[in-house]
Amino acid sequence: MTRLIAHLDMDAFYASVELLRYPELRGRAVVIGGGRDAQPRLLADGTRSFSTLRHYVGRGVVTTSTYEARKLGVFSAMGMMKSAALAPDAVLLPVDFDEYRKYSRAFKAAVRAIAPVVEDRGIDEIYIDLSALPGVHEDHGERVGRQLKAAVRETTGLSCSIGITPNKLLSKIASELDKPDGLTLLGHADIPARIWPLAARKVNGIGPKAAAKLAALGIETIGDVAAAEPAFLVSHFGKSFGVWMHAAAHGRDERPVVTESEPESISRETTFDRDLHAVRDKSELGAIFTDLCMKLAGDLSRKGYAAKTIGIKLRFDDFRIATRALTLPAHTLDGRAIRRAAGQCLTRVDLSRRLRLLGVRASALVRVSDLVAGTVAPAPPRVREPVVPYDPVLPLFDATPERT
Numbered sequence: 001m002t003r004l005i006a007h008l009d010m011d012a013f014y015a016s017v018e019l020l021r022y023p024e025l026r027g028r029a030v031v032i033g034g035g036r037d038a039q040p041r042l043l044a045d046g047t048r049s050f051s052t053l054r055h056y057v058g059r060g061v062v063t064t065s066t067y068e069a070r071k072l073g074v075f076s077a078m079g080m081m082k083s084a085a086l087a088p089d090a091v092l093l094p095v096d097f098d099e100y101r102k103y104s105r106a107f108k109a110a111v112r113a114i115a116p117v118v119e120d121r122g123i124d125e126i127y128i129d130l131s132a133l134p135g136v137h138e139d140h141g142e143r144v145g146r147q148l149k150a151a152v153r154e155t156t157g158l159s160c161s162i163g164i165t166p167n168k169l170l171s172k173i174a175s176e177l178d179k180p181d182g183l184t185l186l187g188h189a190d191i192p193a194r195i196w197p198l199a200a201r202k203v204n205g206i207g208p209k210a211a212a213k214l215a216a217l218g219i220e221t222i223g224d225v226a227a228a229e230p231a232f233l234v235s236h237f238g239k240s241f242g243v244w245m246h247a248a249a250h251g252r253d254e255r256p257v258v259t260e261s262e263p264e265s266i267s268r269e270t271t272f273d274r275d276l277h278a279v280r281d282k283s284e285l286g287a288i289f290t291d292l293c294m295k296l297a298g299d300l301s302r303k304g305y306a307a308k309t310i311g312i313k314l315r316f317d318d319f320r321i322a323t324r325a326l327t328l329p330a331h332t333l334d335g336r337a338i339r340r341a342a343g344q345c346l347t348r349v350d351l352s353r354r355l356r357l358l359g360v361r362a363s364a365l366v367r368v369s370d371l372v373a374g375t376v377a378p379a380p381p382r383v384r385e386p387v388v389p390y391d392p393v394l395p396l397f398d399a400t401p402e403r404t
Contacts, residue, residue, distance in 0.1 A: 004165075005131075006171055009179075029072055032065065032094075058273045065083075106156050128148070141164040142164075145183045149183060164184070173204070196222050199220065203225075263303075266363075269313060271356060278352075285358070294339070300362060305362075306371055311360070
């Protein structure tokens with residue numbers, strides 16, 4: 001039986017949730033990514049006063065934007081200062097992940113009530129295996145696709161775009177073709193007309209570096225990749241990636257919809273409004289560092305995981321990134337233990353430059369329930385990196401937690 005896989009992608013998800021809360025902003029350029037100072041103010045007459053990008057000063061980046069803002073050139077991951085130059089009158093709103101998670105749970109529950117085989121791919125997108133639903137092959141999934149869109153809108157008030165094709169790779173591309181509020185059905189016969197003219201970067205898995213290398217070889221579109229000799233791609237990209245690219249360009253993908261998966265890691269990070277120095281800003285950095293560790297411990301506890309490897313991520317003022325990790329003797333979800341391990345990681349980093357970003361990461365995760373039941377297999381021994389003695393000249397963060 002031919003598979004029918006749907007990829008459902010919420011339309012401008014964070015921004016759309018905010019427009020439900022502030023309907024007076026519909027039709028305007030809105031950017032999500034501000035801090036607490038961007039919180040709308042309720043005026044005496046019952047109306048709201050909103051911040052705009054015009055007077056923004058800081059180091060933040062855009063989390064997402066409405067389609068009206070995108071028409072002005074403002075997209076996610078863009079620096080806020082650059083966005084302000086492009087769209088100074090765009091409304092700026094703070095990020096509210098609690099609210100977004102609430103709507104995420106709601107739309108996924110609505111989908112599962114119709115089609116239970118769902119792979120969760122993040123807060124705003126899922127894959128759905130429609131293959132076994134009654135009558136779904138009669139119209140190539142169109143009826144159930146419309147049913148899913150209606151259920152999402154009725155439950156959340158939000159729109160989504162859905163691509164339905166024989167596999168995950170094609171469905172991911174198809175869901176983008178008719179945004180917003182699109183429903184796109186494609187078969188293998190549609191690949192030459194609908195898929196091949198697209199930029200090679202549209203294939204999920206071909207990143208910016210690979211796309212740039214393809215372009216240097218005169219390969220711009222997915223059709224160009226499909227037309228290239230497999231041996232040519234292998235010679236330039238290696239056997240595994242070269243063979244995969246050729247297959248992907250022809251729309252071949254046998255990956256199943258995976259309904260359960262374990263996270264590889266959980267992390268917390270923050271970008272500073274100004275560059276901070278290990279010595280001159282020790283107190284401020286220490287408080288931020290401890291707060292990140294404690295919040296990470298809270299995330300582990302809520303999700304029911306313990307970690308054996310704790311790592312840090314630093315981005316310096318020259319945009320260089322440093323990462324370090326430490327494997328503990330036993331799994332933990334204790335904030336103080338995470339703080340001590342992360343502090344030890346810092347001893348292996350040259351901290352003479354100022355910092356733009358600081359992050360803490362927990363990996364080698366196991367479920368706490370498995371630890372309690374004693375079903376976690378012992379990890380094989382591993383060679384550890386030598387620990388460099390702590391340099392008291394740069395006392396960024398003592399390994400002892402500053403608060404609990």
